[in-house]
Amino acid sequence: MPNSILKVENLKKSFQIAGGLFQKKQYVNAVIDVSFEIEEGTTFSLVGESGCGKSTTGRLITRLIAPTNGSIIVDGKEVATAKQSELKHLRQTVQMIFQDPYASLNPRMKVKELIGEPLEIHTKLSKAEREKLVLEMLEVVGLNAEHADRYAHEFSGGQRQRLGIARALITKPKLIIADEPVSALDVSIQSQILNLLKQLQQEYKISYLFISHDLSVVEHISHYIGVMYLGSIVEIGRKETIFNEPKHPYTKALIASVPIADPTLRKKKIVLTGDIPNPKNPPSGCTFHTRCPFASDICKQAIPEMKKINEEQSVACHFVN
Amino acid sequence: MTSPTTMQNSQVQNTQKKYSPLKEFWKSFKKQKAALVASIFIVLLIVVAFIGPYIAPYDPFEPNYDALLEGPSASHLAGTDEYGRDIFSRLIVGAKISLMVSFSAVFLGLILGTILGLISGYFGGWIDKIIMRSCDVLFSFPDLLLAIAIVALLGPGINNVIIAVMIFSVPSFARLVRGATLNAKENVYVEAAQSMGASHVRVLWKHIFPETISELIIFVTMRIGTAILAASGLSFLGLGASPEMPEWGVMLSSGRDYLGTSSHVVIMPGIAIFLTVLAFNLIGDGLRDVLDPKIKNN
Numbered sequence: 001m002p003n004s005i006l007k008v009e010n011l012k013k014s015f016q017i018a019g020g021l022f023q024k025k026q027y028v029n030a031v032i033d034v035s036f037e038i039e040e041g042t043t044f045s046l047v048g049e050s051g052c053g054k055s056t057t058g059r060l061i062t063r064l065i066a067p068t069n070g071s072i073i074v075d076g077k078e079v080a081t082a083k084q085s086e087l088k089h090l091r092q093t094v095q096m097i098f099q100d101p102y103a104s105l106n107p108r109m110k111v112k113e114l115i116g117e118p119l120e121i122h123t124k125l126s127k128a129e130r131e132k133l134v135l136e137m138l139e140v141v142g143l144n145a146e147h148a149d150r151y152a153h154e155f156s157g158g159q160r161q162r163l164g165i166a167r168a169l170i171t172k173p174k175l176i177i178a179d180e181p182v183s184a185l186d187v188s189i190q191s192q193i194l195n196l197l198k199q200l201q202q203e204y205k206i207s208y209l210f211i212s213h214d215l216s217v218v219e220h221i222s223h224y225i226g227v228m229y230l231g232s233i234v235e236i237g238r239k240e241t242i243f244n245e246p247k248h249p250y251t252k253a254l255i256a257s258v259p260i261a262d263p264t265l266r267k268k269k270i271v272l273t274g275d276i277p278n279p280k281n282p283p284s285g286c287t288f289h290t291r292c293p294f295a296s297d298i299c300k301q302a303i304p305e306m307k308k309i310n311e312e313q314s315v316a317c318h319f320v321n
Numbered sequence: 322m323t324s325p326t327t328m329q330n331s332q333v334q335n336t337q338k339k340y341s342p343l344k345e346f347w348k349s350f351k352k353q354k355a356a357l358v359a360s361i362f363i364v365l366l367i368v369v370a371f372i373g374p375y376i377a378p379y380d381p382f383e384p385n386y387d388a389l390l391e392g393p394s395a396s397h398l399a400g401t402d403e404y405g406r407d408i409f410s411r412l413i414v415g416a417k418i419s420l421m422v423s424f425s426a427v428f429l430g431l432i433l434g435t436i437l438g439l440i441s442g443y444f445g446g447w448i449d450k451i452i453m454r455s456c457d458v459l460f461s462f463p464d465l466l467l468a469i470a471i472v473a474l475l476g477p478g479i480n481n482v483i484i485a486v487m488i489f490s491v492p493s494f495a496r497l498v499r500g501a502t503l504n505a506k507e508n509v510y511v512e513a514a515q516s517m518g519a520s521h522v523r524v525l526w527k528h529i530f531p532e533t534i535s536e537l538i539i540f541v542t543m544r545i546g547t548a549i550l551a552a553s554g555l556s557f558l559g560l561g562a563s564p565e566m567p568e569w570g571v572m573l574s575s576g577r578d579y580l581g582t583s584s585h586v587v588i589m590p591g592i593a594i595f596l597t598v599l600a601f602n603l604i605g606d607g608l609r610d611v612l613d614p615k616i617k618n619n
Contacts, residue, residue: 062516064512064515064516087518088518091516091517091518092518095516095517096513096516096517098509098512098513099509100509103508103509103510104509104510104512104513105510105513106508106510106514106527106528108531109527117514117517117519117527118517118518121517121518121519121520121523122518167513167517171517
């Protein structure tokens with residue numbers, strides 16, 4: 001791959017859920033084994049049901065939490081094992097956009113303070129210089145200069161998400177991790193924000209790690225897609241191949257669940273039954289076998305390996321060759 | 322897309338003109354009549370404390386052996402004490418001592434307790450355990466008993482009373498701020514600040530501390546009342562201000578021998594203490610009704 005901005009290998013995170021001084025310690029594996037790579041200027045989407053570990057993966061990459069195992073290489077530098085004090089490079093290269101535009105902006109700060117905060121942290125610019133950049137950035141995200149003296153609660157959801165994007169963009173990051181950035185917005189506003197993100201990507205050559213459960217959103221914005229189930233990536237590939245020729249039964253079921261407006265186009269669907277198993281006590285073998293319509297004995301015993309089936313697609317399933 | 326945006330802009334402008342946190346506060350605080358009256362009383366008291374020596378009708382230290390233990394009259398509004406000193410003048414000058422002791426003790430307790438509470442709530446883990454268990458140890462003593470023990474250790478005197486009252490204020494502040502910090506820490510914007518590389522100090526100061534302020538304001542006013550009581554109590558026991566000082570607790574203490582014959586010697590400083598503590602508590606109650614988010618939402 002040309003110039004990868006982010007390379008994640010065998011990332012693992014387990015959280016302690018019980019235990020202490022005198023009790024047996026219990027762990028839950030939120031992220032079991034995740035590997036992927038993002039090229040400069042492209043969008044990689046992580047999709048999956050809630051609780052599959054996609055948000056945790058995002059938080060691991062920004063080092064809001066420390067990984068248990070594995071390697072995260074951001075712009076050529078290993079950050080998985082770095083100490084918090086050594087992460088200055090990461091904090092400038094990677095920024096985050098959050099799901100809830102209401103909660104992610106401090107209600108006590110004015111817009112110019114909110115958006116100028118990353119500059120205050122990372123640069124030695126004077127207050128006037130920072131404000132100038134903030135005003136420019138407001139224009140870039142489709143707001144205007146007169147908004148700078150207001151508080152976040154005076155804006156609508158879509159406008160707030162624009163503020164969140166402006167804040168993420170102002171340090172000129174190379175990678176933006178967008179954790180469900182449009183799922184709290186109205187559908188009509190969603191497309192505005194997605195188009196803004198796409199437009200900014202072209203202008204500034206930013207890469208996105210886009211975390212979402214909404215496949216129609218993912219289809220709109222991604223170049224590559226990784227499908228996660230219970231802490232592992234089960235299928236990974238170019239957007240077109242994932243949508244047109246999904247190989248893993250879970251991917252097939254997810255894509256079949258996207259509503260299609262034309263009833264004559266309705267195909268035979270895989271409909272998943274049951275809930276996601278409890279990650280505290282994951283199923284043996286292939287973690288998907290409890291819900292997979294094609295499961296057989298081998299699925300209960302052996303964990304399927306990630307197999308590269310062509311240049312553009314890898315799948316972890318025993319029945320795909 | 323342009324027309325809806327401009328429409329929203331004009332709406333935003335309209336709401337912005339109306340919004341001012343201070344005005345909002347004043348609007349609801351005005352309705353708290355008792356607290357309003359109490360605040361006026363406290364403001365007057367603070368003014369009196371500053372200009373006391375200049376407006377006092379008599380010298381508060383000058384004995385007058387022609388007017389011993391006189392009851393309240395036109396020339397001595399609150400009567401005179403066992404040395405013939407004008408009690409009203411002594412109360413006015415004493416206001417400064419009482420307020421100074423309680424304000425500085427609570428202020429110092431506030432700073433120390435807030436820092437400990439922020440650290441404890443934000444970092445959690447063993448730091449939290451050490452700070453909170455130490456606070457529990459201090460909590461296990463009754464307030465005044467703890468203060469007496471501290472003054473006994475440090476020796477009597479106004480400064481040591483301030484230290485003692487401060488020390489027993491610290492754990493309450495620490496616990497309050499820790500609770501508010503645990504809440505504030507869950508805000509997504511705190512995580513956002515961390516993800517953009519803000520230092521711990523910055524996150525605590527800019528994003529978490531402001532969330533604790535409204536609870537702190539309420540608690541400080543309540544705590545000043547308690548501090549005045551404790552400081553007077555210590556002085557009454559002879560552990561605080563020296564006997565010739567016009568401190569309210571000292572006046573109570575030296576007057577108690579004459580309780581049967583000239584009760585005004587005790588009643589007047591008693592009323593001063595009572596009114597001041599009551600006023601601070603009323604302000605605290607009023608502020609709670611206005612500022613406490615749990616009550617405000619109902």
